[in-house]
Amino acid sequence: MTNLDLRSDTVTRPTDAMRQAMMTAEVGDDMMGEDPTVNLLEQRMAEMFGHESAVMACSGTQSNQMAVRIHCQPGDELLIHSTGHICNFEGGAPAALSGVSVRTLGGEGGMLNTDELNGMIRANDQHFCRTRLVCVENTTNIGGGRVYPLQTLQEIAAWTRQHNLHLHLDGARLFNAIVAADYSAATIGSLFDTISICFSKGLGCPFGSILIGNEETIQRARRVRKLFGGALRQSGFIAAAAIHALDHHVDRLVDDHRNAQRLADGLRCLPGISGLAETIESNLIFFELAPQLGTAVQLAAALREHGILIGPMGGQRVRLVTHLDIPNDSIDRIIGAVSDQISSGFSKQPVLGRGPFSK
Numbered sequence: 001m002t003n004l005d006l007r008s009d010t011v012t013r014p015t016d017a018m019r020q021a022m023m024t025a026e027v028g029d030d031m032m033g034e035d036p037t038v039n040l041l042e043q044r045m046a047e048m049f050g051h052e053s054a055v056m057a058c059s060g061t062q063s064n065q066m067a068v069r070i071h072c073q074p075g076d077e078l079l080i081h082s083t084g085h086i087c088n089f090e091g092g093a094p095a096a097l098s099g100v101s102v103r104t105l106g107g108e109g110g111m112l113n114t115d116e117l118n119g120m121i122r123a124n125d126q127h128f129c130r131t132r133l134v135c136v137e138n139t140t141n142i143g144g145g146r147v148y149p150l151q152t153l154q155e156i157a158a159w160t161r162q163h164n165l166h167l168h169l170d171g172a173r174l175f176n177a178i179v180a181a182d183y184s185a186a187t188i189g190s191l192f193d194t195i196s197i198c199f200s201k202g203l204g205c206p207f208g209s210i211l212i213g214n215e216e217t218i219q220r221a222r223r224v225r226k227l228f229g230g231a232l233r234q235s236g237f238i239a240a241a242a243i244h245a246l247d248h249h250v251d252r253l254v255d256d257h258r259n260a261q262r263l264a265d266g267l268r269c270l271p272g273i274s275g276l277a278e279t280i281e282s283n284l285i286f287f288e289l290a291p292q293l294g295t296a297v298q299l300a301a302a303l304r305e306h307g308i309l310i311g312p313m314g315g316q317r318v319r320l321v322t323h324l325d326i327p328n329d330s331i332d333r334i335i336g337a338v339s340d341q342i343s344s345g346f347s348k349q350p351v352l353g354r355g356p357f358s359k
């Protein structure tokens with residue numbers, strides 16, 4: 001039986017059609033600006049979001065940190081939700097790569113709002129760092145796979161403009177938000193100074209991200225990308241995968257969202273599972289396991305024996321992610337397997353190794 005890997009949407013393998021697109025890509029030296037496929041992708045993404053320019057990056061971490069470096073000087077501070085990827089899962093990069101400190105804020109579902117932001121700008125005084133940047137994550141990851149309402153984004157954008165701050169969007173899963181919400185790419189583009197988007201999550205590419213912004217910002221981003229070791233040569237092979245994904249893997253994200261909702265609805269009925277949202281807004285599901293059943297790591301180890309991989313998040317918390325390699329007809333098998341483990345007392349089985357970890 002094939003494995004069903006729900007630890008993350010980063011685990012997808014390129015489809016045959018994507019591999020074919022990569023194989024036949026026209027390529028050149030991108031650092032000389034001569035890779036036609038990279039140029040096409042960058043132009044397409046800039047136009048889609050109503051910006052002047054875009055630059056491909058190796059990873060979401062790299063494109064986010066390029067943005068931090070562009071918008072801030074050493075000694076500056078950025079504002080971000082306490083669950084944000086940029087401050088929790090990028091190896092301390094704001095401090096390590098840009099000398100930037102981070103101030104974390106609250107807000108439901110990993111989402112900032114202007115009530116949280118109000119009063120958080122440091123006074124202009126030699127004692128304090130300068131508040132320079134606000135970072136938003138859409139969809140939220142650890143915040144619960146939530147999709148920002150347009151009005152909240154508009155309010156945050158107005159607030160940052162009013163206070164002369166920069167606004168960056170970590171849109172690792174932005175296309176999930178766009179297919180789930182009632183806003184267009186151009187509307188989102190008009191609100192942010194820079195947008196980072198990953199091709200290697202729901203869109204199913206092997207790697208690659210992009211940073212979008214105005215011409216001057218992206219010129220500076222190219223210098224930073226080089227500095228961070230991310231300027232590549234014949235990267236058109238990867239750009240071709242991204243172009244294929246834009247053509248074939250965006251609309252189908254609604255299937256992942258529907259599957260996530262079905263999965264959540266099935267799991268909600270099982271004894272000892274709690275904390276599942278009624279409405280699943282994108283492709284991420286989080287739940288809590290009752291302590292008397294066992295830990296999330298124990299459940300993950302038991303399910304692995306049956307070819308199902310889940311993401312223990314520490315303690316009782318579990319994350320499941322639907323994606324391109326989780327077919328519609330696998331949802332009942334997953335619910336059935338979790339149900340079987342709960343009724344058979346999975347915590348009595350020994351855990352070999354540390355168990356999988358995914359954020």
Ligand SMILES: Cc1ncc(COP(=O)(O)O)c(C=O)c1O
Pocket residue numbers: 058059060061062064085086137140141170172173198200
């Ligand atoms: C919200 C968010 N931002 C950024 C990233 C970073 O992407 P990468 O793993 O490609 O560096 C991730 C990866 O999981 C993410 O979930």
